[in-house]
Amino acid sequence: MTLPSMETLAQLSDNLVYSAIAVYALAMLAYAALSARRPEAHRQQPAAAPAVEATIGARADPGSRRSVGAPGEEARDATGPAPHTDASVNAVDRLSAIAAALTILGFLLHLSGVVARGFAAGRAPWGNMYEFAVVAALAAAAAFLVFLRREPVRALGVWITAIVVLTLGLSVTVLYTPAGALVPVLNSYWLVIHVAAAITAGGVFTIGAVAILLYRLRLRAERRGPAHTGYAGRLPAASTLNRVAHTANLFAFPIWTFAVIAGAIWAENSWGRYWGWDPKETWAFITWVLYAAYLHAEATAGWRGTKASWFALLGYAAFVFNFFGVNMWISGLHSYAGI
Amino acid sequence: MRTAVILLGLLALAAVPGSLLPQRNVASDPNAVLQFTQDNPTLAPWLDRLGLFEVYASPWFAAIYILLLVSMTGCVIPRCLRLWRAVRADPPPAPSSFVRLSERREVHAAQCPSEALRAIAADLKSRGFRVRTTGGEVRAERGYARELGNLLFHLSLLVLLAGIALGRLFGFEGRVALVEGAGFSNVVSQYDEFSPRALTDVEGLEPFSFTLNDFEASFETADEKRGEPRQFRAELEYRPDDGSTSKAVEVEPNHPLDVNETKVFLTGHGYAPKVTVRDGRGDVVFTGPVIFLPNDASYASDGVVKAPDARPTELGFEGFFLPTAAVGDRGPYSAFPDALNPQLFLTAFTGDLGMSDGPPQSVYTLVKDDLQQVRADGRPFAKALSVGDTMRLPNGEGSLTFDGVARFANFQIAYDPGKEVSLVAAALLLLGVTTSLLIRRRRVWVRVVASGPDGTRLEAGALPLTRRGGITGEIDAVLTAVSDEREKSSDRPDTERAAGPEKE
Numbered sequence: 001m002t003l004p005s006m007e008t009l010a011q012l013s014d015n016l017v018y019s020a021i022a023v024y025a026l027a028m029l030a031y032a033a034l035s036a037r038r039p040e041a042h043r044q045q046p047a048a049a050p051a052v053e054a055t056i057g058a059r060a061d062p063g064s065r066r067s068v069g070a071p072g073e074e075a076r077d078a079t080g081p082a083p084h085t086d087a088s089v090n091a092v093d094r095l096s097a098i099a100a101a102l103t104i105l106g107f108l109l110h111l112s113g114v115v116a117r118g119f120a121a122g123r124a125p126w127g128n129m130y131e132f133a134v135v136a137a138l139a140a141a142a143a144f145l146v147f148l149r150r151e152p153v154r155a156l157g158v159w160i161t162a163i164v165v166l167t168l169g170l171s172v173t174v175l176y177t178p179a180g181a182l183v184p185v186l187n188s189y190w191l192v193i194h195v196a197a198a199i200t201a202g203g204v205f206t207i208g209a210v211a212i213l214l215y216r217l218r219l220r221a222e223r224r225g226p227a228h229t230g231y232a233g234r235l236p237a238a239s240t241l242n243r244v245a246h247t248a249n250l251f252a253f254p255i256w257t258f259a260v261i262a263g264a265i266w267a268e269n270s271w272g273r274y275w276g277w278d279p280k281e282t283w284a285f286i287t288w289v290l291y292a293a294y295l296h297a298e299a300t301a302g303w304r305g306t307k308a309s310w311f312a313l314l315g316y317a318a319f320v321f322n323f324f325g326v327n328m329w330i331s332g333l334h335s336y337a338g339i
Numbered sequence: 340m341r342t343a344v345i346l347l348g349l350l351a352l353a354a355v356p357g358s359l360l361p362q363r364n365v366a367s368d369p370n371a372v373l374q375f376t377q378d379n380p381t382l383a384p385w386l387d388r389l390g391l392f393e394v395y396a397s398p399w400f401a402a403i404y405i406l407l408l409v410s411m412t413g414c415v416i417p418r419c420l421r422l423w424r425a426v427r428a429d430p431p432p433a434p435s436s437f438v439r440l441s442e443r444r445e446v447h448a449a450q451c452p453s454e455a456l457r458a459i460a461a462d463l464k465s466r467g468f469r470v471r472t473t474g475g476e477v478r479a480e481r482g483y484a485r486e487l488g489n490l491l492f493h494l495s496l497l498v499l500l501a502g503i504a505l506g507r508l509f510g511f512e513g514r515v516a517l518v519e520g521a522g523f524s525n526v527v528s529q530y531d532e533f534s535p536r537a538l539t540d541v542e543g544l545e546p547f548s549f550t551l552n553d554f555e556a557s558f559e560t561a562d563e564k565r566g567e568p569r570q571f572r573a574e575l576e577y578r579p580d581d582g583s584t585s586k587a588v589e590v591e592p593n594h595p596l597d598v599n600e601t602k603v604f605l606t607g608h609g610y611a612p613k614v615t616v617r618d619g620r621g622d623v624v625f626t627g628p629v630i631f632l633p634n635d636a637s638y639a640s641d642g643v644v645k646a647p648d649a650r651p652t653e654l655g656f657e658g659f660f661l662p663t664a665a666v667g668d669r670g671p672y673s674a675f676p677d678a679l680n681p682q683l684f685l686t687a688f689t690g691d692l693g694m695s696d697g698p699p700q701s702v703y704t705l706v707k708d709d710l711q712q713v714r715a716d717g718r719p720f721a722k723a724l725s726v727g728d729t730m731r732l733p734n735g736e737g738s739l740t741f742d743g744v745a746r747f748a749n750f751q752i753a754y755d756p757g758k759e760v761s762l763v764a765a766a767l768l769l770l771g772v773t774t775s776l777l778i779r780r781r782r783v784w785v786r787v788v789a790s791g792p793d794g795t796r797l798e799a800g801a802l803p804l805t806r807r808g809g810i811t812g813e814i815d816a817v818l819t820a821v822s823d824e825r826e827k828s829s830d831r832p833d834t835e836r837a838a839g840p841e842k843e
Binding site: 177178180181183184185187188190243246250251253254257258261264265266268269270271272273274275277279282283285286289290292293295296297298299300302303311314318326330 | 340341343344347348350351354355357358359362394395503512559561563564567568569570571591592593595602604606751752753755758761762765768769772773776777806
């Protein structure tokens with residue numbers, strides 16, 4: 001058996017990424033259809049949730065699920081008993097199972113595309129901006145799937161898949177770079193560690209940011225009165241969304257901390273100083289400080305919720321700016337990878 | 340906490356301008372501030388007065404993080420004391436009623452009350468709880484490590500500050516550019532640029548020396564990404580000070596030479612055209628490589644050649660070097676970073692270079708105050724030279740021969756005695772933040788409700804002390820230690836209990 005050539009692998013990687021975009025787009029449509037369903041049907045989400053879990057092969061852990069799902073269910077029940085039919089329940093079940101299955105399929109194609117790219121280039125597949133963006137989208141999709149198993153995040157699906165499709169679309173059109181070797185300064189195992197950590201944290205921060213945005217939307221509707229209509233009315237309770245966001249950001253924060261520390265160690269080994277206020281370093285610092293502020297605000301009476309959410313959103317904005325903006329608009333020591 | 344949130348927000352805000360405005364002492368471009376000042380002559384002095392070209396060394400930036408650290412210390416020390424007392428004290432007694440606890444359960448045990456409680460206490464202990472059994476009640480608490488991690492995280496920031504301060508007080512940073520064949524000794528006078536800190540022992544730098552024997556660079560030749568760098572390698576002959584024999588070492592990006600914590604990094608490279616200058620008398624007044632500073636990724640480079648010993652007039656040359664010269668619509672340019680078709684484009688000056696008197700001048704520019712540009716046919720005299728070519732000045736004032744091409748390498752030499760401290764601080768910080776965010780602190784109480792000949796009725800409750808509770812399984816697990824379960828009772832409706840884990 002002969003090994004496929006580098007060109008074949010690179011071509012395969014591109015095709016897999018294109019297929020992943022198509023499948024994610026279908027998943028997005030399924031999630032959009034789910035979000036657009038009338039509240040009567042939507043109210044059955046607790047009953048539908050196990051079906052989703054079964055589809056994606058989650059390990060059953062009813063104990064923890066019950067406790068984490070509780071606030072949302074209570075809030076939804078509080079809106080009054082809902083008349084429903086078995087047919088509508090089944091339809092929601094089916095649709096959410098389809099959406100989850102499509103997301104998983106898209107993820108697998110996407111993952112294969114990244115792996116093929118890694119083999120084609122003969123290195124970790126995150127050495128230029130195209131690859132960063134593709135892997136970052138993969139991290140966001142992975143984080144969503146992990147959260148889908150254990151948290152009530154189905155309502156986030158349409159936004160997460162939209163972000164993934166958008167990022168991949170930009171990657172293959174604007175950012176695309178053919179597979180190739182690395183510039184010398186990136187040729188270090190710290191690239192694997194530092195960038196992988198940053199990208200993983202970014203994926204989980206994305207879940208947090210989407211949850212926060214939906215939380216603010218839902219909170220506004222809840223404050224207006226108990227009769228929730230429209231899109232906000234179909235979202236999980238604000239308290240549930242805020243808890244999901246908090247969990248995601250809480251989980252991502254140490255990973256981001258690690259990414260920054262690993263970057264500092266690499267910088268020391270590469271430039272002779274572990275911290276030099278290069279624009280990339282500065283924005284990593286700003287991101288870290290803003291998320292630290294968010295976590296402190298969430299533990300402070302009077303700041304929890306709305307006020308704290310500003311810090312998380314600003315932190316995410318700083319992260320995204322660091323990821324894309326700093327590379328494109330500010331020159332510094334990190335401006336070697338090309339766009 | 341509110342102070343912390345506000346100060347953190349301010350710190351983030353204060354860090355922004357430094358990434359948008361050019362900064363002094365930020366490595367990427369030492370001339371950025373100068374350039375910005377020239378481009379914005381009215382705005383720049385005001386920005387400078389506000390410290391906006393040195394944001395991270397400015398008093399107002401320092402004020403924010405010092406306030407933050409002071410407020411943090413003021414918060415953390417009482418918390419340390421509280422944790423210390425909590426660890427030494429028993430877990431607090433159970434609330435009089437379990438009704439308000441988020442998790443509670445009743446269970447029937449076959450044992451007598453004391454045995455049942457003993458079994459539960461042993462079980463809780465085995466799972467890391469601190470346990471106290473007093474009259475008909477088991478009190479347990481675990482997750483102190485959360486607070487410990489939290490405090491560790493905050494205190495590690497002080498250690499980090501100490502590490503940074505050590506480097507800022509005793510370290511140094513310096514740069515030197517060496518042409519192939521040139522040597523360097525680690526003393527201040529040999530540096531092109533040397534930035535000592537307040538307390539750096541400038542007389543006592545780590546003694547060593549080395550010679551740059553060879554510099555190799557390779558670039559991508561395939562069409563896509565053509566010209567992208569692929570490998571840089573500086574081959575040094577390194578001589579330690581102890582008199583032992585010299586040895587060959589290679590320095591590459593990410594692979595510095597480390598001499599007792601003083602590290603030599605390869606940070607850049609460029610070309611040094613080798614030229615010979617003869618004066619009007621025909622004497623050789625300069626010969627050797629001259630460093631030209633690269634302008635862009637294709638290594639089009641600018642530089643000057645000075646011959647102060649030339650007679651009857653001193654000679655200066657100014658121009659640019661193209662490693663792979665090509666001619667396009669807008670004149671000559673470099674088509675590839677490697678030296679495939681090296682050409683030197685020069686104009687000449689005569690007069691006084693100003694090197695014998697006047698302030699010290701840069702080796703990369705001519706001071707043209709007392710120089711006249713050589714002209715021919717009414718235009719500045721300029722020549723494009725390939726290797727081996729000679730340009731002769733029209734009035735017989737001298738000539739310059741392009742003998743060949745050498746490379747030079749930029750080395751950054753750095754010493755930071757605080758970096759180990761900072762690394763330890765970073766490790767503690769990471770450990771602290773992970774522990775404090777992932778470990779959950781919770782209390783569990785179990786007490787006897789009733790007892791009879793057929794066993795004991797126990798009531799158990801749990802209280803999460805952190806927002807992410809997730810303690811449902813905990814209480815079920817506690818009770819399996821004694822439960823003789825067939826008739827488990829609960830405050831929950833049967834249907835919901837059926838969904839719970841039935842571990843027996």
